[in-house]
Amino acid sequence: MDIIKIMRDRLFGKPVILTVTETCVRICQGRKAAEYELPKTWQGYKYLNHAEEMANWLRAILKEERIRIRRCRIVLDSGQVYLQTVKLPFMTAQEQKNWVRWEGSRYVPFEPGDYLAVLLRLGDSGLSLADPEEKAVDMAELSARWQEAEETGLQDFLLVAVPLEMIEVLRQFAGFLNAKLEAVTVTGQKQEALPVNLLPSASGKEVILNRGYQIAAVTCLFISLLLAVQGVIRWQRAKSEWEEADRQLIPFRSVKAAYEDSRKTDYRIRWYQKTLRHISLKEPVWASALQTIGKTLPEGCWLEELRQKQPHSGKLEIKGCALDLVRISEFLERLKREEAFSVIRLVESGTRQIKTKDGEDNGKTVISFLLLAELVPAQAEEEKP
Amino acid sequence: MKQMLLSLIKAEKLFSLKRSMTENSKNACCLLFSVILLTGTVTGIAGPLENRVRKITEQTGFMRKETALYRAFAEDQDYAQKQARQRDLLEMLQEQIPEKIEPEEEVQKIYRLAGLHSIKVQRCKQVSLSSADSDKTGNRVNRFLWEAEFSGTWHDLLSFFNDIETRGPCTRIETLQIRKSAEKVKGNAVSETVRHAELDVSGRVCVYYSAK
Numbered sequence: 001m002d003i004i005k006i007m008r009d010r011l012f013g014k015p016v017i018l019t020v021t022e023t024c025v026r027i028c029q030g031r032k033a034a035e036y037e038l039p040k041t042w043q044g045y046k047y048l049n050h051a052e053e054m055a056n057w058l059r060a061i062l063k064e065e066r067i068r069i070r071r072c073r074i075v076l077d078s079g080q081v082y083l084q085t086v087k088l089p090f091m092t093a094q095e096q097k098n099w100v101r102w103e104g105s106r107y108v109p110f111e112p113g114d115y116l117a118v119l120l121r122l123g124d125s126g127l128s129l130a131d132p133e134e135k136a137v138d139m140a141e142l143s144a145r146w147q148e149a150e151e152t153g154l155q156d157f158l159l160v161a162v163p164l165e166m167i168e169v170l171r172q173f174a175g176f177l178n179a180k181l182e183a184v185t186v187t188g189q190k191q192e193a194l195p196v197n198l199l200p201s202a203s204g205k206e207v208i209l210n211r212g213y214q215i216a217a218v219t220c221l222f223i224s225l226l227l228a229v230q231g232v233i234r235w236q237r238a239k240s241e242w243e244e245a246d247r248q249l250i251p252f253r254s255v256k257a258a259y260e261d262s263r264k265t266d267y268r269i270r271w272y273q274k275t276l277r278h279i280s281l282k283e284p285v286w287a288s289a290l291q292t293i294g295k296t297l298p299e300g301c302w303l304e305e306l307r308q309k310q311p312h313s314g315k316l317e318i319k320g321c322a323l324d325l326v327r328i329s330e331f332l333e334r335l336k337r338e339e340a341f342s343v344i345r346l347v348e349s350g351t352r353q354i355k356t357k358d359g360e361d362n363g364k365t366v367i368s369f370l371l372l373a374e375l376v377p378a379q380a381e382e383e384k385p
Numbered sequence: 386m387k388q389m390l391l392s393l394i395k396a397e398k399l400f401s402l403k404r405s406m407t408e409n410s411k412n413a414c415c416l417l418f419s420v421i422l423l424t425g426t427v428t429g430i431a432g433p434l435e436n437r438v439r440k441i442t443e444q445t446g447f448m449r450k451e452t453a454l455y456r457a458f459a460e461d462q463d464y465a466q467k468q469a470r471q472r473d474l475l476e477m478l479q480e481q482i483p484e485k486i487e488p489e490e491e492v493q494k495i496y497r498l499a500g501l502h503s504i505k506v507q508r509c510k511q512v513s514l515s516s517a518d519s520d521k522t523g524n525r526v527n528r529f530l531w532e533a534e535f536s537g538t539w540h541d542l543l544s545f546f547n548d549i550e551t552r553g554p555c556t557r558i559e560t561l562q563i564r565k566s567a568e569k570v571k572g573n574a575v576s577e578t579v580r581h582a583e584l585d586v587s588g589r590v591c592v593y594y595s596a597k
Contacts (some may be wrong), residue, residue, distance in 0.1 A: 209409070214415075217416045220419030224419070228426050228431065231430055232434065234434070238438045238445070245444075245445045245448040249455075252452060252455035255455040256455060258458070259455055259458045262458075262471070265468075265471050266471065268475055268478075272475070272478035272482055273478065275595070278526075283557035286546050286558055287550050304564065305564040305565075307562045307563075308562065311560050
């Protein structure tokens with residue numbers, strides 16, 4: 001718990017204790033202490049009507065004194081609260097609370113429900129707390145005290161009451177100071193702050209709600225921070241990896257140009273080969289085909305016409321004559337054996353009279369033929385080894 | 386200046402609002418600001434950083450691949466030989482499909498080859514050129530066309546075709562037609578047709594070149 005307190009003091013600064021009397025205000029933070037007289041108009045507890053102005057005035061003083069205020073405790077003098085000593089039998093903390101709740105209104109001069117009261121036992125060893133949150137009740141000690149009360153009878157208790165309106169004004173005052181109001185207490189007879197907190201204790205629901213808000217806000221902040229830090233770390237790591245890769249690449253800068261040149265050459269070669277292949281597929285090379293035809297033509301067989309059947313195709317019509325059918329068959333077989341043609345077929349054949357130079361029939365006949373040959377597309381440069 | 390003053394007044398108003406706020410409102414405001422901060426961090430810092438990291442990682446991967454590629458390329462012992470082979474091949478291909486050809490020179494070449502092989506050029510007329518092929522990179526193949534008629538013996542024609550189709554720029558003959566000369570229609574001997582008879586050839590001579 002001490003550690004948490006120290007951490008809180010370190011983070012938010014030590015609490016500032018503001019003791020407000022009828023004429024002055026005393027500021028105390030740790031060992032630092034200063035006392036200032038209130039402006040005349042606010043004396044006599046009139047500052048409660050000017051919470052904002054009072055806060056502004058005090059802020060200027062705090063700035064001058066170089067006191068950082070984030071948490072504060074306000075100590076009121078007896079003139080601002082109702083104090084009454086009552087004699088009561090010994091009671092436990094819960095019993096004291098119950099008494100204040102049910103019996104307190106008989107003593108307090110405020111309307112029931114408009115004030116806040118606490119009961120303090122005026123013991124030999126000082127004051128005991130009525131608020132169980134401030135100090136845990138020791139059962140053994142309680143039993144001892146009960147015995148003592150049985151023997152001595154009644155005990156003195158101090159009833160402290162303050163209007164709720166004043167508490168609200170003090171809260172606003174702390175708000176204008178930009179500080180969290182931790183406690184409101186009262187000065188005792190010896191001008192010491194009584195160990196009592198006049199602020200109404202928050203309900204369980206409020207506490208849970210506040211905690212929920214705080215946890216959610218802190219979680220959001222934490223996630224934001226985590227995401228930002230993680231992002232920066234990942235970016236730094238990626239950047240260092242990039243720099244390392246770049247460093248490794250630097251020696252190869254000169255190779256890059258040669259490599260790109262080589263790739264460009266490869267690309268151009270591929271383009272030329274593709275183009276040539278495309279041309280070869282569309283347009284046949286006649287020289288080799290004609291050579292094959294001339295080579296395979298048998299004796300007693302002659303050609304009259306060679307004609308490309310369609311443009312952009314390797315189809316060739318071969319028209320000619322032969323002395324007999326056997327020679328045509330031989331020519332056909334020879335052509336089929338050659339690799340220059342993929343398809344060879346006899347399309348037409350018939351007999352024809354041979355005419356002399358004078359244009360007269362000499363009584364002899366020959367057999368005319370028409371072959372259709374399809375050339376094998378020429379090999380492209382790409383397919384060459 | 387006026388804007389600054391207005392901002393200051395707004396800030397002052399906000400502070401005064403904060404002072405008069407209840408504890409619950411303050412907590413709610415804190416939560417709201419935290420959520421805004423979280424959203425801002427995600428959209429303004431974490432998101433852009435993530436995108437940047439992804440880009441840098443991609444670049445790094447690419448650079449590593451490049452390094453490996455260049456290393457392998459640099460360590461290739463046969464690189465010089467391969468390069469020389471590729472260059473020779475490219476030169477040879479460029480000769481086949483040159484980037485530019487002069488039609489006059491090509492006509493002269495046809496006449497020269499014809500003369501060389503005792504072929505008579507009876508007609509050679511240039512017709513409009515056309516695009517033959519193109520690819521996605523914008524490389525195109527164009528061609529010059531000549532309608533031509535020749536005459537000569539079978540043997541001479543073969544050697545003429547062989548020369549014209551295999552030497553220099555890629556040349557092809559379209560719509561080829563070979564028939565016996567009209568003057569010698571009446572001669573029907575086999576040997577004549579194949580070897581000595583005068584033949585008429587008609588067709589279109591195409592010379593290809595690349596156009597960028």
